[in-house]
Amino acid sequence: MQGETISMKKEKDNWYASWFNTPYYHLLYKDRGHREAALFMNTLTNHLNLQKNDSILDLACGRGRHSKYLYKQGFDVTGVDLSSESIEYAKQYEKPKLHFDIHDMCLPYPKKFDAVFNLFTSFGYFENEIDNLRTIKAIKEELKPNSYGVIDFLNAELAIKNLVPSETKKMGNIVFHIEKYVEDGYILKHIRFNDNAADFHYVERVKALTLEDFELYFKEADVNLKSAYGDYKLNDFDRNTSERLILIFN
Structure with a gap:
């Protein structure tokens, strides 16, 4: 183990x-x-x-x-x-x-x-x-x-073709700002938002297999x-x- x-x-x-x-x-x-x-x-x-x-x-x-x-x-x-x-x-x-x-x-x-x-x-x-x-x-x-x-x-292949570079989603009281692009063979999604006066930033990264x-x-x-x-x-x-x-x- x-x-x-x-x-x-x-x-x-x-x-x-x-x-x-x-x-x-x-x-x-x-x-x-x-x-x-x-x-x-x-x-x-x-x-x-x-x-x-x-x-x-x-x-x-x-x-x-x-x-x-x-x-x-x-x-x-x-x-x-x-x-x-x-x-x-x-x-x-x-x-x-x-x-x-x-x-x-x-x-x-x-x-x-x-x-x-x-x-x-x-x-x-x-x-x-x-x-x-x-x-x-x-x-x-x-x-x-x-x-x-x-x-x-x-x-x-279709996901990259139809990629939406930027969008905003409101879920509950939080507004998520999302950016997508392709880099080095990966599809990246940057997710930014603010909650209780604090800024957050996460990145999703998936290989475009x-x-x-x-x-x-x-x-x-x-x-x-x-x-x-x-x-x-x-x-x-x-x-x-x-x-x-x-x-x-x-």
Whole structure:
């Protein structure tokens, strides 16, 4: 476990460890589509032919939105995330078949599952390129034989094409000023706001990975890409029109 401790300490210095641990992150994104997420989970679990009581690892689960829904659908769910605040919040919902744990997704979780889900663009954050590959390899280690991993990523090519450089969002009493741009192969989002006379500034940084980038990871990790879909209804991926890049592999 010493290696895991060192790795988690390293990751806690990165932007996602601090930003995801704040209440402002959850305030800014509180209007995410819960109905759309539920429909996607139904479509995905049916597509993978998952059965009641099958085990699912929700990798980078945040506060457990998808984990809780999957549990209610009859699955045995483990949600893991690096954010201690998110996991502390999620633990209030734990049940005999719904568990939450702090975990670095670059490392294999010490259990095997019938499916591993990495949802809502929770990939490509790392400072070191090798950590993206380490995560793919970890997912492979977490899968039972003949089971599937799923990465739900943005279609980076379309996201860059449709990038809105500047926008303002008011959530509650806080006005978030958001700037987006592309730099060194990453999509960056600067988030600035003031609360109680204090100024805050956070940066989201996601590598603009394409289907071809993932194919290279999969080849090096010795996993097989089964399907690439472009939306939550699992229509075929089209790099010119699809909002998402949803990859199913084993």
